Amino acid sequence: xxxxxxxxxxxxxxxxxxxxxxxxxxxxxxxxxxxxxxxxxxxxxxxxxxxxxxxxxxxxxxxxxxxxxxxxxxxxxxxxxxxxxxxxxxxxxxxxxxxxxxxxxxxxxxxxxxxxxxxxxxxxxxxxxxxxxxxxxxxxxxxxxxxxxxx
Ligand code: FES
Ligand code: FES
Numbered sequence: 252x253x254x255x256x257x258x259x260x261x262x263x264x265x266x267x268x269x270x271x272x273x274x275x276x277x278x279x280x281x282x283x284x285x286x287x288x289x290x291x292x293x294x295x296x297x298x299x300x301x302x303x304x305x306x307x308x309x310x311x312x313x314x315x316x317x318x319x320x321x322x323x324x325x326x327x328x329x330x331x332x333x334x335x336x337x338x339x340x341x342x343x344x345x346x347x348x349x350x351x352x353x354x355x356x357x358x359x360x361x362x363x364x365x366x367x368x369x370x371x372x373x374x375x376x377x378x379x380x381x382x383x384x385x386x387x388x389x390x391x392x393x394x395x396x397x398x399x400x401x402x
């Protein structure tokens with residue numbers, strides 16, 4: 252079935268089954284590999300993208316559920332002020348270890364700062380609790396979110 256997905260401000264035509272997860276379309280059909288496959292079960296957050304500004308797990312999002320919504324991926328999050336601030340903070344605080352989880356981490360953090368520009372520790376914990384990092388970079392992630400937010 253044909254779908255037109257609005258991704259990072261650009262329409263993309265895809266012809267796929269409607270129940271295929273958005274993650275597969277991004278990575279395997281469109282070649283946008285910044286969004287990562289981790290668990291495929293909604294448990295790790297590696298596949299996080301934004302749909303109309305909200306962080307969602309793209310491995311659990313059937314492509315036919317997206318409709319006309321605006322999808323943002325890690326490839327374009329730096330074009331938003333929160334995303335740019337986070338990427339800068341991530342570099343300055345050298346957050347990344349292996350890096351595999353980090354695009355999902357930044358997408359969740361960007362959604363947090365969009366809704367809550369000055370987050371508390373509890374806000375950060377609540378927003379980031381679904382993003383797993385096997386390398387244990389949690390303390391640096393928290394520090395970088397605060398750095399980006401100026402708190
Ligand atoms: S790959 Fe989607 S939550 Fe883990
Ligand atoms: S940096 Fe390696 S899994 Fe998070």
